[in-house]
Amino acid sequence: MQSRTPATTRPGRPRSAAAATAILAATRAALVELGWSKLTLGDVAARAGVAKTTIYRRWPGKNELVVDAVAELFDELELPDRGSLAADIEGVVLQFAAILDRPEARSGLMAAVAESTRDEALRERIRDSIVERQKRLVLQGRTRAQARGELPPESSDPEDAARTVDLIFDVVAGAVVHRTLVSGRPADEEWVRGFTQVLLLGLRGAAASPDGP
Amino acid sequence: MQSRTPATTRPGRPRSAAAATAILAATRAALVELGWSKLTLGDVAARAGVAKTTIYRRWPGKNELVVDAVAELFDELELPDRGSLAADIEGVVLQFAAILDRPEARSGLMAAVAESTRDEALRERIRDSIVERQKRLVLQGRTRAQARGELPPESSDPEDAARTVDLIFDVVAGAVVHRTLVSGRPADEEWVRGFTQVLLLGLRGAAASPDGP
Amino acid sequence: MQSRTPATTRPGRPRSAAAATAILAATRAALVELGWSKLTLGDVAARAGVAKTTIYRRWPGKNELVVDAVAELFDELELPDRGSLAADIEGVVLQFAAILDRPEARSGLMAAVAESTRDEALRERIRDSIVERQKRLVLQGRTRAQARGELPPESSDPEDAARTVDLIFDVVAGAVVHRTLVSGRPADEEWVRGFTQVLLLGLRGAAASPDGP
């Protein structure tokens, strides 16, 4: 992430590390209280005890700031070891749903995605700091399942394996988001159990009969 | 006794029917050019050749207007008869992906969902005029598959059947949206085939071993 | 001043006449309290109970607004009839000095002149609404003095007469401004008497020996 000036220190006063932390925290607090559309950078600055210019010096605008503020939320996700692949998946999906239940994530995430439909750089930022970053969970789950003997050791084609990871991620993340944000119903244990069952059975079946009939 | 549209016409000049049409079309045009966040009602009014007050007299605000403008897009979805359940699903998913590829839908839909996280009335509006409205496709697909003998005639429990419809909708819509808008990759034929395979295998497997272990 | 649409009423809501009055009064009040350099249009708007946009819709900026606000002050100048030309002049010069003693005039007028050195349109505005507007006093004084027989009925050359009016105005206005604002000493009765004496003697002498020997 940091590859600006590796050796030589830049002249002038260095940027305050505390400011960045305060700004991101204030952004999340403002998301909770106001939601994305009523969040203003002036308000964030006031909450963080910081001047507006300090924010604009570090982030191009509201969208990028919100993405960074929300991205930190997802770093607390981790794959629990519940003994079986199905249980592990259920666990992480429940965690994911819990994060999406927090208002700072709900409001910020969808708005950022909406904005990213017209801003390639923003889409990249979302992908880098949220999506790709969390694919580690899928990989970790696969490795653990292979160790348990629940999955075959390796996919035949490495490219095919990557495609499967992507598909899993799209289905899991998409379904949970749609359930909670669009359908507006809770992704509770019962729903997660049903969803995980369908997902696993589908994946196993697809692995058994690769591609076409 | 009807309170909505009384038989007797209200006094005064009636609302122009042409205005509503022009406003919705102008809204979509503005979405294409500007995206949700830069769309302004003043601009929409100018495009539609209409005064701002004419818009505010009919819609509470930007969000509701955009939802109505986008909702019309999804009405053109229909379930093609391609001979098999899998092929039918693939067909409708591809149509859905095609709509999400249109900029007026991408930008408007996600933004509306984002706003709805803090506006219960807006969520209702989205659910009524978009989500529930399109569940007809799932029902229609099930009926047709039952007629073909691809699915058992009826689920044991009517409540359980509704739950399955919801799950299917969340998974399908969520996965396609996530694929196209978040992952930013095309939901092309190859991907749709893989996705449909997993979905169908999962549903069949789940139907075979209902719920418990 | 007003030559836009003499006959036809423009469409739309007409501009509030009360707003303009309130804005100019608020501008003078702000000049008194803050002076030109610390006067902000936001503050003026707040004092006038008006939105910033309402100010910007009518005036291009701070400079023009201040000129208009100050110009109104000079409209209260009038030539008193004190029986002799010298006494009349002393009277109006004292009035002029009294206005320049008011803080809203001191601060605003000089700043506007300073700005006008880089803004031709502003200089024009000052000239039209302040300088030329008050030359009436010089003309009025001349007419009255001619009626009294203190001055010959008419200058030989009309162009020469205009030049004399300009000279008188430059000398009178310049001397009073310099005395009060630069030298920072009061233009009191004693000073005015001395100044008027020099001015009148000079003018009479120059009239007697036109141009040079």
Next chain:
Amino acid sequence: MQSRTPATTRPGRPRSAAAATAILAATRAALVELGWSKLTLGDVAARAGVAKTTIYRRWPGKNELVVDAVAELFDELELPDRGSLAADIEGVVLQFAAILDRPEARSGLMAAVAESTRDEALRERIRDSIVERQKRLVLQGRTRAQARGELPPESSDPEDAARTVDLIFDVVAGAVVHRTLVSGRPADEEWVRGFTQVLLLGLRGAAASPDGP
């Protein structure tokens, strides 16, 4: 054991003498290009190749810096010896008018005067470094005219003499400033001749009939 106060060697880097010169020159250059209101200390610092802090260490603010930068311009004024009092006055007035024609003087001087209406210290600074400093010209002119026999050797009352000097200065400076900056017309030879004639005739007449009628 570390010594904080070395006795022999004076610690610290001495203040750069070149900096002050560069800053004042840069200030005048910025006045020419931007005028007072758009001149910023950051810009001056950049032009002078100096840090902002270096300016603030030497001047309290923009106003004082500009006054010092402009004051230097007036030091080049000198009373030419053209043979007669009238000609001498015409000469120095033309010089004064020439300086006021330079943009760095026009813009800076009037703005400083405007600011000084609300800042006693600034008014003092202007009076000391510009006004009083140039009264030498009036005194010098009087001495020379007395030597030539054009003026009586000494005024009856020393206080009265000082009053006359002040009056002359107010009238001369005021008229030229008003002519060039407010009326916006050139103080050319013709105008200066007419003005000088009125001034001298007025002064001589006033000297002949002191004060009362």
Next chain:
DNA sequence: GACTAATCGAGACGGTACGTCTGGTCTTCCG
């Protein structure tokens, strides 16, 4: 054929936030 009542276009209104710019101050490192 006037009257009534709601519509229409236009555009001014009071607000609020924008993203930028400047003013002064402070913190860092270099000479």
Next chain:
DNA sequence: CGGAAGACCAGACGTACCGTCTCGATTAGTC
């Protein structure tokens, strides 16, 4: 310790929209 560099807080700038309002002008149906 002076000076260059530049980040910092504070706050005004002029613009853009918001949603409301006030106009005069239509455009029906009702008397």
